[in-house]
Amino acid sequence: MPELPEVETIRRDLQGEVVGRKIKSVEVRNGRTVRRHPSAKLFRARLEGRTITSVGRAGKYLLLGLDNDEVLVVHLGMSGQLQRAKSAKEPKAPHTHAVLTFTQGGQLRFVDPRTFGELFVAEPPQDGSGRVAELAHLGFDPLEDVMSWDRFWALLAKRNVSLKALLMDQEFVAGIGNMYADEILFAAGLRYDRVSSSLSSQEVRRLQRAMVETLSEAIKRRGSSLADAQYRDLFGEVGEYQGQHQVYDREGKPCRRCRSIIVRVRSGGRSTFLCEHCQV
DNA sequence: ACGCCCGCCTGTAAGC
DNA sequence: TGCTTACAGGCGGGCG
Incomplete structure (x- = not known):
């Protein structure tokens, strides 16, 4: 399930590709x-003849x-993948829902079995925020928008x-x-059900540090x-961070820190993994 | 304001 | 072995 680190990996690879x-x-x-x-048809008309000038990211969205100055927004949802094909002749994977063919040859393909993902073309950002209107609701970016710990505390x-919510x-x-919520909370030594306003200054600092370091790693x-x-990724390769997971999918x-057994709790139909000894 | 549920989807795996 | 069921979950919407 692509979250910020996966989307950022794709963004960096897309930049060179x-x-x-020109579409x-x-x-x-x-x-x-x-x-x-x-x-x-209208979606196609917004893209055909356009040249891609940049590749950005906002949260889990690729821009x-x-x-x-319009923006093609790509959201991978649960199971979306972007695939770089060097030629139109390469066989298409099952669930290939959209294909961009470039004038210089090659394709960018959107594959998504569960179809929670989507593509849309957005109007140029209007208000100077640099953010398209459809994504105006997104909060700060944990890696791009660095803030002081006391502002984070506020x-x-x-x-x-x-904290998990x-x-x-x-x-x-x-x-x-x-997935990364669980890993961040383990790294911070905090339980998923701690109320955000109850954190000490030291705990706030641990959480902020855990967020940045977990995602960066x-x-x-x-x-x-x-x-x-x-x-x-764009070239069909798997990531390597799952080998570093401390709690997620380790019920x-x-x-790895104290040898206690990792437990799974369910709430709201979602699983949370934690170490009840290391997270307080 | 917040917790929780549903619906949208399909592939995988566990259970009978 | 073969069928059925549960599960995975991002996101928007709705309900209490």
């Missing part, structure tokens, strides 16, 4: 993928800047939610999902690929 390329044609093979648009103090709230901080290892909804295994 698609910037400067010759667009094929939409599953209309659900472009559901924000009235029709696939492909176009030469008319943000936490305003809320009375569990807060970390996963895209309107608070953008890019963290179920995961990017260095090119993200996490698990058995379910295998994340793959029943010994904590």
Whole structure:
């Protein structure tokens, strides 16, 4: 399940692969993928003939800047993948829902078995924030928007939610999902159900540090690929960070720090993994 | 304000 | 072995 580290890995690879390329044609093979648009035809018309000028990211969204200042937004959802094909002749993977063909040859393909992902073209950002209107709700970026710990503390103090709910709230901080929320909370030594406003200054500092370091390290290892909804990068390769996981998907295994057994609890239909000894 | 549920999806794996 | 069921979860919406 692609979260910030996986999306950032793809963003960095895309930069060298698609910037400067002109979109010759667009094929939409599953209309659900472009559901924000009235029709696939209108989606295609917004892209054909455009050149990609930049590749950005906002939370879990990829932002492909176009030469008319519009933005192709790519959201991978649960199971979305972008695949770089050197030639149109390469066989298409099952669930290939959209294909961009470049004038210089080669394709960018969107593959998404569970179809939670989507593509849409957004109007140029209007308000000077640099953010397209559809993504205006997103909170700060944990890696781009560095803030002092006391400002972070002030943000936490305003809320009375569990730490896990807060970390996963895209309107608070953008890019963290179920998996990295658990890993960050382990690294911070904090339980998922601690109320955000109850943290001491030391705990706030630990949380902020854990957030930045966990996500940075995961990017260095090119993200996490698990058995379910295998994340793959632009070239079909798996990530390596799953080998570093401390708690996520490690139910029943010994904590790498204290050897206690990692437990799984369920709430709201979601799993949380934690070490009850290391996280207080 | 917040917790929790549902619906949207399909591949995988566990259970009978 | 073969069928059924549960599970994975990002996100938007709704309900209490």
